[in-house]
Amino acid sequence: MRFLFKTDYEDDIRLFPHSGYIYTYGLLLAALLLAPYVLSSYLMSQLVFVCIYATVGVGLMILTGFTGQASLGHAAFLAIGAYTAAYLQQHNVPFPVYFLAAGLLTGVVGALVGFPALRLQGIYLVIATISFAFIVEEILARWESVTHGNEGMRVKTIQLLGTSMSRDGPVFYYLCLAVLVLTIVGTLNLLRSPTGRAFVAIRDSETAARSMGINVALYKVKSFAISAAITGFAGVLFAHKLSFISPEMFTLQLSIEFIIMILIGGTFSLHGAVLGAIFLVMIDPFLTYLKDDMPGVIAGVAATFGAGTERAAHIQDAVAAFASANGLKGAIYGIIIVVFVLFEPLGLYGRWLKIKLFFQLFPLYKRATFKRQKIYVKSERNR
Amino acid sequence: MSKSLKALGLAVSALALTCLPAAAQTKVTNEGISPTEIVIGTHQDLSGPIKVWGVPVSNGMKMAVEEINAAGGINGRKIKLILEDNGYDPKKAVLASQKMVERDKIFAMIGAMGSPTVLAAQDVLFDAGVLQLFPLTAAEFTFKFDPSKPQERLKFNNLLPYVESTRAALKYMVEWKNFKKPCIMHQDDEYGKNVLDGFTQQLTTMKLQPASVTSYKRGASDFSAQVAKMKADGCDLVVLGTVIRETIGAMGEAKKLGWDVTFLGATPTNVLEVPALGKEAVEGLYAASGFEIPYEDTAKGKVKDWLINYKKMFNADANTQAIIGYNAVMTFAFYAQKAGKDLTGQKMLDALESGDKFLDIFNSPPTKFSKTDHLANTITQVQQVKGGRWVLVKDNLMF
Numbered sequence: 197m198r199f200l201f202k203t204d205y206e207d208d209i210r211l212f213p214h215s216g217y218i219y220t221y222g223l224l225l226a227a228l229l230l231a232p233y234v235l236s237s238y239l240m241s242q243l244v245f246v247c248i249y250a251t252v253g254v255g256l257m258i259l260t261g262f263t264g265q266a267s268l269g270h271a272a273f274l275a276i277g278a279y280t281a282a283y284l285q286q287h288n289v290p291f292p293v294y295f296l297a298a299g300l301l302t303g304v305v306g307a308l309v310g311f312p313a314l315r316l317q318g319i320y321l322v323i324a325t326i327s328f329a330f331i332v333e334e335i336l337a338r339w340e341s342v343t344h345g346n347e348g349m350r351v352k353t354i355q356l357l358g359t360s361m362s363r364d365g366p367v368f369y370y371l372c373l374a375v376l377v378l379t380i381v382g383t384l385n386l387l388r389s390p391t392g393r394a395f396v397a398i399r400d401s402e403t404a405a406r407s408m409g410i411n412v413a414l415y416k417v418k419s420f421a422i423s424a425a426i427t428g429f430a431g432v433l434f435a436h437k438l439s440f441i442s443p444e445m446f447t448l449q450l451s452i453e454f455i456i457m458i459l460i461g462g463t464f465s466l467h468g469a470v471l472g473a474i475f476l477v478m479i480d481p482f483l484t485y486l487k488d489d490m491p492g493v494i495a496g497v498a499a500t501f502g503a504g505t506e507r508a509a510h511i512q513d514a515v516a517a518f519a520s521a522n523g524l525k526g527a528i529y530g531i532i533i534v535v536f537v538l539f540e541p542l543g544l545y546g547r548w549l550k551i552k553l554f555f556q557l558f559p560l561y562k563r564a565t566f567k568r569q570k571i572y573v574k575s576e577r578n579r
Numbered sequence: 580m581s582k583s584l585k586a587l588g589l590a591v592s593a594l595a596l597t598c599l600p601a602a603a604q605t606k607v608t609n610e611g612i613s614p615t616e617i618v619i620g621t622h623q624d625l626s627g628p629i630k631v632w633g634v635p636v637s638n639g640m641k642m643a644v645e646e647i648n649a650a651g652g653i654n655g656r657k658i659k660l661i662l663e664d665n666g667y668d669p670k671k672a673v674l675a676s677q678k679m680v681e682r683d684k685i686f687a688m689i690g691a692m693g694s695p696t697v698l699a700a701q702d703v704l705f706d707a708g709v710l711q712l713f714p715l716t717a718a719e720f721t722f723k724f725d726p727s728k729p730q731e732r733l734k735f736n737n738l739l740p741y742v743e744s745t746r747a748a749l750k751y752m753v754e755w756k757n758f759k760k761p762c763i764m765h766q767d768d769e770y771g772k773n774v775l776d777g778f779t780q781q782l783t784t785m786k787l788q789p790a791s792v793t794s795y796k797r798g799a800s801d802f803s804a805q806v807a808k809m810k811a812d813g814c815d816l817v818v819l820g821t822v823i824r825e826t827i828g829a830m831g832e833a834k835k836l837g838w839d840v841t842f843l844g845a846t847p848t849n850v851l852e853v854p855a856l857g858k859e860a861v862e863g864l865y866a867a868s869g870f871e872i873p874y875e876d877t878a879k880g881k882v883k884d885w886l887i888n889y890k891k892m893f894n895a896d897a898n899t900q901a902i903i904g905y906n907a908v909m910t911f912a913f914y915a916q917k918a919g920k921d922l923t924g925q926k927m928l929d930a931l932e933s934g935d936k937f938l939d940i941f942n943s944p945p946t947k948f949s950k951t952d953h954l955a956n957t958i959t960q961v962q963q964v965k966g967g968r969w970v971l972v973k974d975n976l977m978f
Contacts, residue, residue: 238677440698
């Protein structure tokens with residue numbers, strides 16, 4: 197076990213508290229950089245979606261996890277980013293310009309949403325953000341001269357420095373990874389600044405924050421704007437990855453997916469956003485993989501335990517029929533989420549911290565370590 | 580211009596000419612073909628908002644595969660169908676397509692479901708040279724292609740497009756009954772927009788003014804405002820860009836108001852569920868359609884056997900959706916057979932573009948493609964609900 201001896205405020209806010217962080221994250225980054233040369237494009241596609249979803253997750257985490265303002269409208273921010281990119285691309289605006297413009301515009305819209313949201317708490321704020329998302333969906337369907345309405349828009353590949361960046365190629369993956377890493381580093385920086393501390397103070401107790409001299413309204417609007425802008429950047433990448441966008445892709449369901457993502461990951465840390473994104477994107481392909489390969493494996497096991505060839509084939513067919521039943525995947529997915537919410541409210545990252553501490557303190561680990569006297573982020577604590 | 584420059588220009592253009600055909604060559608995959616098997620893939624909505632389409636379509640496809648395999652396969656090769664769920668989510672459709680191309684090594688993608696899902700995933704297929712055959716969306720992008728982009732030649736569709744079918748049916752109705760004030764009520768999405776486009780285009784050609792244009796949001800269940808408005812505007816023909824529930828709802832509302840008006844539905848209203856659920860409310864409804872819906876007690880021969888087999892296999896009555904799924908695989912099988920014993924991707928493409936006609940067992944208009952036209956046909960019928968059943972009024976319609 198390592199003890200960090202802090203002698204200075206600088207020690208407390210370091211991005212890398214000790215050398216171990218540099219090695220592990222360095223290793224992770226190296227592995228991610230090498231990924232395109234090792235993995236198939238199917239897995240690379242999943243990684244790209246993980247990067248995009250994780251970027252949204254980080255944005256949502258700033259708002260929900262750190263400022264305590266729930267939002268079910270993030271699909272709309274994603275849509276604004278995506279449509280801005282698609283529209284400007286059609287007007288021959290170069291990629292770096294429309295990338296920044298999309299983030300900026302989404303940030304401004306986020307701030308505009310933030311103002312009326314100042315007076316709303318908890319469930320009412322959620323309702324307000326849902327209505328905002330509906331309004332955006334409606335505008336996308338109606339404003340045909342810009343958005344092409346329900347016909348949707350094709351999004352061409354990114355043109356940068358005279359070369360085109362295929363959505364399945366390694367360069368696009370590096371772009372998504374870079375956006376994610378920059379977002380995470382930027383957010384970490386934000387969180388150790390006065391702004392970030394004000395966000396956390398508002399989350400923990402609005403009254404206390406106000407009495408400490410924090411301008412609650414200003415910081416809430418800031419939080420909305422930053423969160424929306426990050427989601428807008430992700431929206432540009434999302435549009436390019438899917439190469440086609442239409443209003444029906446940015447529904448309430450997508451917003452719910454984003455909230456589920458940070459809940460499963462763990463709402464108190466940025467790790468949660470990334471782990472949640474990995475879960476959300478990869479669970480479906482993983483279940484597909486099980487569906488394809490499990491019957492063979494089970495038949496093999498049955499054969500080694502003495503079942504005849506015919507019997508093994510029969511078992512394989514039965515398992516295959518069960519595994520490809522309609523809606524089974526959805527049910528398994530739902531059960532996993534319910535189990536998480538019931539048994540691990542701290543999410544995947546909370547579970548990881550517990551496992552880590554268990555081995556660090558072995559055999560002295562106590563379950564009570566993670567019991568908190570006060571659980572924040574509950575809606576009644578939001579004021 | 581100096582002589583040498585001219586010569587250079589000629590040389591360059593000659594070079595360009597010789598290079599052109601090579602550049603325009605479509606890459607078609609040969610993956611998924613083994614001496615004993617052809618692997619095909621599809622992604623359907625089995626758990627999302629349009630699973631009432633996805634499930635019967637995949638049933639129809641499975642049935643076709645079993646039938647073909649039981650009869651010895653295509654030139655001795657059995658078909659293996661890989662089915663994935665896209666949940667009407669474009670992200671899942673992209674991942675499912677990549678999985679099928681890379682892991683399962685499919686030869687062709689057949690009957691994939693939904694506009695956003697098919698559109699988002701199609702480049703994955705084109706890049707790998709996988710044919711995209713007969714997706715379940717009548718949108719233009721599934722058959723219109725740019726000759727300068729060789730990979731786009733891989734798309735084919737056999738579904739009757741909404742714009743063309745609405746135009747043909749509307750033209751027939753207006754000429755037949757001499758309607759003066761046609762109106763439309765359409766769903767507010769891509770499908771409804773297509774019907775509206777067909778409606779507007781045809782009225783412009785016939786120099787008629789629409790008396791009223793109303794719409795509703797997907798999922799709406801109350802149409803009193805729309806129907807009242809159309810009645811007030813004095814419509815004599817109402818075109819419905821609706822699906823099942825809205826068709827019944829709108830016609831029920833008109834009956835309630837005691838408004839006697841003619842209704843003409845777009846192709847999605849021409850399904851068994853409309854008369855089965857709407858009962859007397861939908862009596863007299865006309866609809867555009869691609870083929871006649873068979874009924875078990877009046878069907879004959881092959882169609883009757885098919886209906887009985889379907890019921891036996893899936894414990895449910897066959898519907899239009901199942902027929903479309905079945906036909907998608909059968910059409911593929913027909914052209915794969917044509918492509919010959921030593922099947923390759925290129926031979927398959929040539930067979931599809933050969934112009935040979937495929938005739939299904941349901942007496943649909945013939946399917947035929949050419950090098951420039953990858954849409955099977957736009958021949959439309961008009962049917963009417965009479966005594967709780969769809970009855971053919973007129974076939975072979977064009978606009």
